[in-house]
Amino acid sequence: MFLIRLWHYFKGYVIIIVSGLSVEKFINICTRRQILLWDIERLNPTTVLMKMSIRGFKNARSAAKKSGCRVRIKAKKGMPYLVWKYKRRKGFVIGLVTFATLIYLMTSIIWSIEITGNYNVETSLLMEQINEMGIFRGATKRSINPKHVADTLMLKNRELSWARVEIKGTKLLVSVREGIEPPAIIPMDQPCNVVALKDGIIISVRAKNGLALVKEGDTVKKGQVLISGVLESVHPEFGSKNVHAMGEVLARTWYEVKREIPAKRINRKRTGLEWNKYSFYFLDFKVRLPSGNNPFELYETNILDKSPVIRNRFKLPFGVIIEKHYELEEVEQELEKEQAKELALKMAIERISEIVPKEAEIIDRKIQIVTSEGKEYLLVTVECTENIAMQQEIGGN
Amino acid sequence: MKRRKPGKTAKRKKEAVTVREKVAKMLEIPEEVVSDRPKITTVGRKEVFVENYRGIIEFTNEIVRINSNYGIITISGKNMKIREITNEDIIIIGDIDNIDYVV
Numbered sequence: 001m002f003l004i005r006l007w008h009y010f011k012g013y014v015i016i017i018v019s020g021l022s023v024e025k026f027i028n029i030c031t032r033r034q035i036l037l038w039d040i041e042r043l044n045p046t047t048v049l050m051k052m053s054i055r056g057f058k059n060a061r062s063a064a065k066k067s068g069c070r071v072r073i074k075a076k077k078g079m080p081y082l083v084w085k086y087k088r089r090k091g092f093v094i095g096l097v098t099f100a101t102l103i104y105l106m107t108s109i110i111w112s113i114e115i116t117g118n119y120n121v122e123t124s125l126l127m128e129q130i131n132e133m134g135i136f137r138g139a140t141k142r143s144i145n146p147k148h149v150a151d152t153l154m155l156k157n158r159e160l161s162w163a164r165v166e167i168k169g170t171k172l173l174v175s176v177r178e179g180i181e182p183p184a185i186i187p188m189d190q191p192c193n194v195v196a197l198k199d200g201i202i203i204s205v206r207a208k209n210g211l212a213l214v215k216e217g218d219t220v221k222k223g224q225v226l227i228s229g230v231l232e233s234v235h236p237e238f239g240s241k242n243v244h245a246m247g248e249v250l251a252r253t254w255y256e257v258k259r260e261i262p263a264k265r266i267n268r269k270r271t272g273l274e275w276n277k278y279s280f281y282f283l284d285f286k287v288r289l290p291s292g293n294n295p296f297e298l299y300e301t302n303i304l305d306k307s308p309v310i311r312n313r314f315k316l317p318f319g320v321i322i323e324k325h326y327e328l329e330e331v332e333q334e335l336e337k338e339q340a341k342e343l344a345l346k347m348a349i350e351r352i353s354e355i356v357p358k359e360a361e362i363i364d365r366k367i368q369i370v371t372s373e374g375k376e377y378l379l380v381t382v383e384c385t386e387n388i389a390m391q392q393e394i395g396g397n
Numbered sequence: 398m399k400r401r402k403p404g405k406t407a408k409r410k411k412e413a414v415t416v417r418e419k420v421a422k423m424l425e426i427p428e429e430v431v432s433d434r435p436k437i438t439t440v441g442r443k444e445v446f447v448e449n450y451r452g453i454i455e456f457t458n459e460i461v462r463i464n465s466n467y468g469i470i471t472i473s474g475k476n477m478k479i480r481e482i483t484n485e486d487i488i489i490i491g492d493i494d495n496i497d498y499v500v
Contacts (some may be wrong), residue, residue: 023456024452024453024454024455024456027453027456027479027482028452028453031452031482031483031484032452032484034483034484036481036483037479037481037482038479038480038481038482039478039479039480039481040456040478040479040480040482041478041479042456042457042458042478045457048456050479
């Protein structure tokens with residue numbers, strides 16, 4: 001019964017009121033013309049209520065004329081009428097279709113990538129590797145093979161012991177686990193010497209293997225053998241034995257930096273002229289708005305992000321970026337001696353922190369002013385304590 | 398009610414065994430398939446199912462008269478409706494009291 005009703009609903013039907021003296025004749029004519037009628041109900045001696053299919057209704061007019069009955073439509077029911085109703089509302093239909101396609105398109109795109117479980121491997125590194133595979137915000141889900149991504153990550157990063165990539169809705173979840181890297185195997189069967197990494201004065205020698213050739217207080221040059229891997233026998237007839245020399249050699253080392261003391265300084269000042277470059281962005285896609293070319297040769301840039309923010313918390317994924325370019329001009333400034341020295345010292349210390357290795361411990365710093373060729377120089381010497389041991393294979397070059 | 402022509406129905410009213418029915422009996426085909434006799438099925442007192450009818454003569458809430466090849470079938474009762482009507486069959490629902498043949 002339900003199925004029949006559903007069928008009628010899909011095909012569409014009309015509820016009609018037939019009035020006349022011989023309604024039975026009308027029903028007979030209709031049945032003979034293969035018109036399906038159902039739910040026929042007598043309302044009063046001259047009127048009858050019935051339901052009729054749409055297709056039948058087209059033929060029912062002549063039947064009514066023949067039987068002398070009047071047919072009045074009480075209601076139109078079913079899908080076809082609904083369709084006709086909405087066919088007229090074009091905007092509604094277009095909106096519905098666009099909505100459906102938009103939903104489909106939006107959900108077939110990766111909107112965010114989440115990386116979890118990494119402690120030592122940097123998230124940005126993993127993200128870069130993922131991006132290299134062509135996966136970024138806005139990539140289609142179909143183009144991603146999670147297993148392949150996980151395998152590639154595992155191959156590229158030795159530190160990872162496990163990786164899984166999942167697509168959850170519009171999110172790409174990358175979960176990794178890090179393993180503890182096995183300690184480097186010391187190739188004990190490979191003979192080598194310990195040589196000096198740089199010039200210095202020895203403070204202490206701790207040979208773990210091999211024969212120490214230098215002692216405290218010795219001055220060594222770069223490349224000099226500190227701990228020998230060749231062990232000579234007491235009895236010359238037994239020859240020598242090669243070992244893998246290891247050890248720690250602490251030495252005092254020096255670093256020197258020379259910087260000119262400048263007579264004047266060039267200051268950069270804003271001239272007050274500015275030029276703005278506008279671009280619109282949506283997620284990671286940026287579109288530059290036409291705003292001409294940069295007219296300045298010397299300038300500094302300030303980037304402002306104008307994006308609508310809801311209640312200071314939710315940043316919307318689109319907005320306008322304004323790059324403000326300020327024109328600069330160079331102004332020379334005479335320096336006083338003290339000021340110039342300070343400036344040179346600052347520059348020298350910066351340089352020293354670059355060249356002195358991190359492990360080295362700075363124990364002393366000397367600052368001298370030397371004059372040569374009419375110019376004044378600032379000479380900074382730093383004394384450090386550091387391990388200068390470096391292993392070098394025997395036999396090779 | 399308009400009376401039907403007596404001649405046409407009078408012939409048919411005899412429950413004679415036609416040639417068609419004889420053949421059907423010989424070939425063991427169910428009789429109702431070939432014969433033009435009406436078949437009336439009732440389910441409880443709520444539903445009457447009439448096949449092989451010729452047309453309805455009268456239809457009200459209290460009485461439904463159906464013409465068939467072998468006379469007029471009168472179904473009386475209360476609150477009667479036609480649930481479905483096609484060329485071959487008619488389904489009547491309601492509180493049925495009587496099913497009569499008027500010959």
